Amino acid sequence: MSRAKATTTNGAAANGASRRRGRSASKTDNGPGVDALHALEKSELLSLYRQMYLIRRFEERSAEQYAYGKIGGFLHLYIGEEAVAVGAIKALSPADHLVTHYRDHGYALAIGADPGPVMAELFGKETGTTKGRGGSMHLTHVERHFWGGYAIVAGHLPIATGIGLALQYQEQDAVCMCIFGDGATNAGAFHEALNMAAIWKLPVIFLCENNLYAMGTAHQYISAVPSMATKALAYDMKAETVDGQDVLAMYEAARRAVEWCKAGNGPYFLEAMTYRFRGHSMADPETYRDKDEVEQYRSRDPITAYQEQLIEAGVADKAVFEQIDREVEEQLEAAIFFADASPFPDPSTIYDYVYAEPIWETIARNGASEDSEGPRG
Amino acid sequence: MPDKLLIEAIREGLFQEMAADERVIVLGEDVGKRGGVFRVTDGLLDRFGEARVIDTPLAESSIVGVAIGAAINGMLPVAEIQFLDFIHPAMDQIMNEAAKLRYRSNGDFECPIVIRAPYGGGVHGALYHSQSIEALFTHIPGLKVVAPIDPYDAKGMLRSAIHDPDPVLFLEHKRAYRALRSEVPDAPYEVPLGKARTLREGNDLTIVAWGWYLQEALAAADEFMAEQQATIEVIDPRSLRPLDSDAILASVMKTGKLLIVHEANKFGGLGGEISAIVAEDAFAYLDGPIMRIAGPEVPAMPYSPPLEQAFLHDKHDIRAAIERLAAY
Numbered sequence A: 001m002s003r004a005k006a007t008t009t010n011g012a013a014a015n016g017a018s019r020r021r022g023r024s025a026s027k028t029d030n031g032p033g034v035d036a037l038h039a040l041e042k043s044e045l046l047s048l049y050r051q052m053y054l055i056r057r058f059e060e061r062s063a064e065q066y067a068y069g070k071i072g073g074f075l076h077l078y079i080g081e082e083a084v085a086v087g088a089i090k091a092l093s094p095a096d097h098l099v100t101h102y103r104d105h106g107y108a109l110a111i112g113a114d115p116g117p118v119m120a121e122l123f124g125k126e127t128g129t130t131k132g133r134g135g136s137m138h139l140t141h142v143e144r145h146f147w148g149g150y151a152i153v154a155g156h157l158p159i160a161t162g163i164g165l166a167l168q169y170q171e172q173d174a175v176c177m178c179i180f181g182d183g184a185t186n187a188g189a190f191h192e193a194l195n196m197a198a199i200w201k202l203p204v205i206f207l208c209e210n211n212l213y214a215m216g217t218a219h220q221y222i223s224a225v226p227s228m229a230t231k232a233l234a235y236d237m238k239a240e241t242v243d244g245q246d247v248l249a250m251y252e253a254a255r256r257a258v259e260w261c262k263a264g265n266g267p268y269f270l271e272a273m274t275y276r277f278r279g280h281s282m283a284d285p286e287t288y289r290d291k292d293e294v295e296q297y298r299s300r301d302p303i304t305a306y307q308e309q310l311i312e313a314g315v316a317d318k319a320v321f322e323q324i325d326r327e328v329e330e331q332l333e334a335a336i337f338f339a340d341a342s343p344f345p346d347p348s349t350i351y352d353y354v355y356a357e358p359i360w361e362t363i364a365r366n367g368a369s370e371d372s373e374g375p376r377g
Numbered sequence B: 001m002p003d004k005l006l007i008e009a010i011r012e013g014l015f016q017e018m019a020a021d022e023r024v025i026v027l028g029e030d031v032g033k034r035g036g037v038f039r040v041t042d043g044l045l046d047r048f049g050e051a052r053v054i055d056t057p058l059a060e061s062s063i064v065g066v067a068i069g070a071a072i073n074g075m076l077p078v079a080e081i082q083f084l085d086f087i088h089p090a091m092d093q094i095m096n097e098a099a100k101l102r103y104r105s106n107g108d109f110e111c112p113i114v115i116r117a118p119y120g121g122g123v124h125g126a127l128y129h130s131q132s133i134e135a136l137f138t139h140i141p142g143l144k145v146v147a148p149i150d151p152y153d154a155k156g157m158l159r160s161a162i163h164d165p166d167p168v169l170f171l172e173h174k175r176a177y178r179a180l181r182s183e184v185p186d187a188p189y190e191v192p193l194g195k196a197r198t199l200r201e202g203n204d205l206t207i208v209a210w211g212w213y214l215q216e217a218l219a220a221a222d223e224f225m226a227e228q229q230a231t232i233e234v235i236d237p238r239s240l241r242p243l244d245s246d247a248i249l250a251s252v253m254k255t256g257k258l259l260i261v262h263e264a265n266k267f268g269g270l271g272g273e274i275s276a277i278v279a280e281d282a283f284a285y286l287d288g289p290i291m292r293i294a295g296p297e298v299p300a301m302p303y304s305p306p307l308e309q310a311f312l313h314d315k316h317d318i319r320a321a322i323e324r325l326a327a328y
Helices: A003-021 A034-039 A042-067 A082-090 A105-110 A115-122 A157-169 A182-186 A188-199 A229-233 A247-262 A291-298 A302-312 A318-341 A347-351 A360-368 B006-020 B044-048 B060-072 B084-098 B134-138 B151-163 B213-227 B245-255 B270-281 B305-311 B315-326
Strands: A097-100 A146-149 A176-181 A204-210 A238-243 A268-273 B003-005 B024-028 B053-055 B076-080 B114-119 B144-146 B168-173 B181-183 B197-200 B205-209 B232-236 B239-241 B258-265 B291-295
Touching: A034 A247, A042 A082, A042 A105, A042 A115, A042 A247, A042 A302, A042 A318, A082 A105, A082 A176, A082 A204, A082 A247, A082 A268, A082 A302, A097 A157, A105 A115, A105 A146, A115 A318, A157 A176, A157 A188, A157 A204, A157 B060, A157 B084, A176 A182, A182 A188, A182 A204, A188 A204, A188 A229, A188 B060, A204 A247, A229 A238, A229 A268, A238 A247, A247 A268, A247 A302, A302 A318, B003 B006, B003 B151, B006 B024, B006 B044, B006 B151, B006 B168, B024 B060, B044 B053, B060 B076, B060 B084, B076 B151, B084 B114, B114 B151, B134 B144, B134 B239, B134 B270, B144 B151, B151 B168, B151 B181, B197 B213, B205 B213, B205 B245, B205 B315, B213 B232, B213 B258, B213 B315, B232 B245, B245 B258, B245 B270, B258 B270, B258 B315, B270 B291, B291 B315
Parallel strands: A097 A146, A097 A176, A176 A204, A204 A268, A238 A268, B024 B053, B024 B076, B076 B114, B114 B168, B144 B168, B205 B232, B205 B258, B258 B291
Antiparallel strands: B003 B181, B144 B239, B197 B232
């Protein structure tokens, strides 16, 4: 769906809804997202805010815990991109599936993972989402079919296509949503996965978070085209570009994608224009972008913009948001306490889950044979 | 029991597993209408339809990746890599995803895929159609690697592999497809993964060989035994990871001598790992050096017949090694 067409459709619907609900939406009367502003219940609208604020503060608290040495390794913060995950996940049902890139904290939280286990995973604790096996980049949520964050760029796209293949074969009324960055669109696996999803008409939503940089390299240096959505056109795939800093526009676009896929039309490509406010990871000197540019994007903060939108539309007043903010702070304080208080995994569990049945050879080869009483002891 | 070719045994196994379980699907290059480059999957499309026998683009990374995705979502995919030489683009999917899924999720996810691939030389396939690269894969914890050469083993191990909850790389020696036959029951049966098969029992020397070279090793051992008093134990590991180290160690503890024969080059080959296992755990039982017959240290199998022949070993080479080792 073209951007113009989407705007017209939503604008028309929104005007009707606006009169019915009596909400003012003067600023965005004709823009994407207005439909959702009027269609969603107040509690749902506030829930989107709460989730975005939770992610923002979760990330800020994570950075702080990283500085304290509670979190090690590589920590990729989602600050600035919250509206993409929250809007997209809002469009999913419990039967739907999700695979993401490694910048995955926002998705884990948006799909319903408790901040406690997520923080515990970052701490490497036994109570983490994978008991400390994966850490920051490899979160999961089994009940919601969140098959994980994947740290090989574009490596998870064929897996998403395969999940879609199974959904189609099993005739399930569900989609697989696959999240990746603009950097992934230049990799071979991206093109293979899109082609296969297109030729087999699989229910896969390819959601590209275009934050303009593949780690430390701006996309104009590494992508032949500036619009990632145009790459989907090579596979005759339905594609649209959406403002990823607008949570309601994001939700509407994702909902269109879900409906398209569930109607049996094949895959859908969504390019969400967004920006990460912080470095690629905690160890990023950010030599590749101007401070002015960062400031410019920060002035369009998706969370404050949404809060202003809801206040202006009369959904809630400042006091309501302050109350939500306080609750989120308490929730995160509890999450950090939980992570801190949780035990580390027992080192002996290193051998668990290599295969379905433990294979002694694996244990022996890991050097445990000396003092073990295994078959070769 | 009827005699069947290796290719017939594998095909029959695929038919029976697909007929028995709708979760089993086959995907790969030319596996449908063409029936596979070697015609292993011939007839599957007619019997099971396009939804279950899927002709894929020439994109190995995604053939394996799609199989992984389908598997974690409840299917039992059997992916075919047309030649093992073509598998390298899929290495990321195999090593980083398939082999890690159970581990990374602390047991929440599993990846019950089978990747079938013809391998091995001696068919004038040259640089990109001859490789024996099993050692690249046996190095990967979380992955299983099997290389049955006997048609009976192949059918039974294919069934085991398809129903195994972990990813299995299933290697089929292309030179053997239409050259080897054995008695294969019509009904489905399982041969367990991780168990070696002892083809000759003996007391004086152990040969561990797999793939096409097993035939050469058997011929060499039989000739030697016909002329000498000594007896040779010949073991086909069949499963390369997990490796039946117990069977190999027990045999070496009995015979005191070990000769390992494989088609892949020697340096970093699986023969080195088997040597190390024996050296670590049966050193005191050894009466001679562990010996290996393996491919030369060249990056590919050359095409020209004399060059290809120079790469390959046969029963005479193995016989000579037996003589040398027996003299200790």
